[in-house]
Amino acid sequence: MREIARMIVVLSLISAVSGLLLAAVKTATRERIEEQELFYVKGPALEAVLPAHDNDPIKDRKRVSLPGGVELLVFPARTGGALTAVAFEASAQGYGGPYGLMVGFAANAEQLTGVAVTTHKETPGVGTRTMQQAFTRQFRDHPFSGLALKSAGGTIDAVSGATVSSTAAAAAAGQALALFTSGRPAILGAFQ
Amino acid sequence: MSGFGKEFTKGLWREIPPFRLVLGLCPTLAVTKAADNGLGMGLAVIFVLVLSNMAISAIRNLIPNKVRIACFIVVAASLVVMVELIMQAYAYPLYQKLGIFVPLIVVNCIILGRAEAFAARNGVIDSMADGLGIGLGYTVSLTFLGGLRETFGAGTLFGQAVMPAGYQPLGFMVEAPGAFICLGLLLGLMNLVSRLQGRKSPASVSELPAQCRACGSCYRS
Numbered sequence: 001m002r003e004i005a006r007m008i009v010v011l012s013l014i015s016a017v018s019g020l021l022l023a024a025v026k027t028a029t030r031e032r033i034e035e036q037e038l039f040y041v042k043g044p045a046l047e048a049v050l051p052a053h054d055n056d057p058i059k060d061r062k063r064v065s066l067p068g069g070v071e072l073l074v075f076p077a078r079t080g081g082a083l084t085a086v087a088f089e090a091s092a093q094g095y096g097g098p099y100g101l102m103v104g105f106a107a108n109a110e111q112l113t114g115v116a117v118t119t120h121k122e123t124p125g126v127g128t129r130t131m132q133q134a135f136t137r138q139f140r141d142h143p144f145s146g147l148a149l150k151s152a153g154g155t156i157d158a159v160s161g162a163t164v165s166s167t168a169a170a171a172a173a174g175q176a177l178a179l180f181t182s183g184r185p186a187i188l189g190a191f192q
Numbered sequence: 193m194s195g196f197g198k199e200f201t202k203g204l205w206r207e208i209p210p211f212r213l214v215l216g217l218c219p220t221l222a223v224t225k226a227a228d229n230g231l232g233m234g235l236a237v238i239f240v241l242v243l244s245n246m247a248i249s250a251i252r253n254l255i256p257n258k259v260r261i262a263c264f265i266v267v268a269a270s271l272v273v274m275v276e277l278i279m280q281a282y283a284y285p286l287y288q289k290l291g292i293f294v295p296l297i298v299v300n301c302i303i304l305g306r307a308e309a310f311a312a313r314n315g316v317i318d319s320m321a322d323g324l325g326i327g328l329g330y331t332v333s334l335t336f337l338g339g340l341r342e343t344f345g346a347g348t349l350f351g352q353a354v355m356p357a358g359y360q361p362l363g364f365m366v367e368a369p370g371a372f373i374c375l376g377l378l379l380g381l382m383n384l385v386s387r388l389q390g391r392k393s394p395a396s397v398s399e400l401p402a403q404c405r406a407c408g409s410c411y412r413s
Contacts, residue, residue, distance in 0.1 A: 007256045014251070014263050018270035025274050029281040036284040 042089075042102065045116035046075050048136075049087050049104035053077035057087070064190045066183035076191045083107045083191050089118060090176035094168040096121030101172035103139075105180050107188060112147070115139040115173055120165075127165035135159050135166070139173060147177055196321045199314075203325030209302050210333045210375070211382050216302040219293045220334060221371040227350050230338030232286045233293060234331025236279065238324065240271045240297055241306060245323035247271075248311040255312075264307040265298070272298045302330060340374055341365045 038058050046057050057075035064072050077085040087104040099120050104113035117131045129135065138156050139147075148154025149170045158166035180187060207213055210220045216237070224230045247267050248255075255263045276294050279287045287294065297303065306326055311319040339349055345365030347355035355361075364370050 003256065003258075007259045010254055010256055011259050011262055011266070014255075014266050018266055022270055022273055025277050029277045032281040033277065036280060040284045040288065 041118050042075070045102040045118050046087055046104075048116040049102050049114040050075070050077040050085050051104075051106075051113050053079055053084060060191075062190050064183070064187050066179065066186055068182070070179065070183070072179065072183075072187070074187055074190065077104075077113075078191075083188065085113045086187055086191065087113070088176065088179075088187075090172045090179065091119070092168040092171035092175060094120055094122055095127045095162075095164040096123065099165065099168035099172055101169060101176065103173055103176035103180075105176075106141075110144050112139050112142045112144075112173070112177075114141075115169070117169070122162070122165045127162045129159045129162055130165040130169050135169070144177060144181070147173055195318055199310075199318050199321035200325040203322065203327070203329035204332070205329070207326065208329040208333055208382075209326055210330065210337075211379055213302070213305070214379075215305055216300045216330060217375075219296065219300060220337065221368065221375065223290060223293050224334055224338035224341055224371060224374075225366045226342040226346070226348075227335050227339035228286075229289055230334030230336075231331065232283070233290055234327070234334045236275050236290075236294060237297060237300065237302065237330050238327030239275055240268065241303055241327040241330075242320055242323035243271050244268045244303055245306055245311040245319040246316055248307045249314060249316045249319035252312050260312065261304070261308075264304055264312075268303045268307070269298045302326060337371075337374055337378065340378075341370055345370060 038061075043058060050057060055076070055078040057077055060078070061073055061075045064074050066072060072088045075087045076083055077087070085104050085106050087102055089100055089102050091098045091100040093099065097120070099122070100118040102116045102118050104115070105111075106113050115136050117136075120127070120131070122128050122130070135157075142155070146153075146155040147170070149156050149158050149166060151158065152170070154170070156166075156170055158170075203209070205212075209215050210217060219233055219237075223233045244264070244267050248264055251263075272295060275297070276287070279290075279294060306322060310322045314322070343349050343354055344362050345367075347353060347359045347361045362370075365374070
């Protein structure tokens with residue numbers, strides 16, 4: 001009996017100390033990790049989705065609250081001070097987990113500027129083919145209408161063999177579009 | 193040689209992990225596509241191994257025998273998550289390259305093996321020396337293997353071109369089979385060197401230290 005009690009106490013104590021230490025390290029590194037993620041993950045994605053610009057979209061980012069309580073982290077692209085496009089992330093359920101997609105929207109036209117994948121757990125060599133140019137360039141300058149896979153009545157060709165990942169990409173783009181159309185004044189207004 | 197020096201140097205040749213102990217092979221084979229990946233992985237393992245050895249050695253008399261493995265795993269897992277967070281904060285590109293293999297340090301046999309075979313039976317200083325030595329040996333092995341594969345597989349070393357301009361990279365070397373073949377050749381080479389040095393395998397079981405007799409994985413089979 002005493003032995004069991006000792007086992008429980010020791011293991012709990014070790015776990016508690018480990019937990020405390022982990023919480024401390026997590027808190028200490030959180031801000032820096034966020035910055036690093038913005039720089040290394042969102043940075044390349046933004047360069048891929050936004051048109052040519054002369055500002056730093058990461059530095060100029062803003063949190064925008066949409067009607068309905070949704071909060072978005074929006075990255076603007078400017079040329080000569082004028083807003084040309086905005087980009088933000090949306091996500092959908094992919095094959096192995098959340099499929100995060102950075103979606104860019106033109107400021108003065110009813111069209112996307114492009115998409116790029118930010119986070120995913122898709123099968124290497126299969127689902128990851130939805131991250132290649134051949135698939136993502138279909139979204140470049142795509143008008144708002146018909147933003148769905150061909151099987152769902154849209155204009156986007158799915159990657160054969162990667163139906164789930166293709167569907168996730170289209171769903172994330174569709175979700176971003178829904179957010180953009182409903183919150184357009186708030187999103188663009190934040191950068192005027 | 194003092195105890196510290198002895199425990200430290202054994203990891204560098206006599207018990208160099210991937211080649212002598214033949215432990216921790218999964219990351220050894222998987223991340224050594226390039227020298228800097230091997231180095232980064234090795235450094236992460238040194239950090240975890242030294243701290244886990246020290247922590248386990250410090251609390252070895254408190255840990256009840258029956259739950260010792262669980263305790264070792266909790267300690268190792270916490271340290272690995274710390275490494276992962278620190279790597280994300282300060283070396284994000286390395287974190288992206290090593291990916292899943294950083295969390296998998298938890299189940300790296302070297303960590304648990306050293307905890308069970310050494311740290312649970314020896315003092316803090318000796319355990320630190322053991323962790324440092326084994327970790328450094330692991331780092332050197334991984335960097336060397338990575339360098340070898342990178343040199344022949346991509347014609348570069350630490351990202352710098354080292355092969356003559358006309359060199360056609362052997363793409364095979366940076367793929368999985370290249371890892372096995374390189375490792376096999378290195379193992380063979382090390383055995384050859386040991387044999388030339390005249391070091392024989394123990395003539396009989398009784399010559400082995402008691403701790404080693406009990407395990408026996410190195411001479412049976």
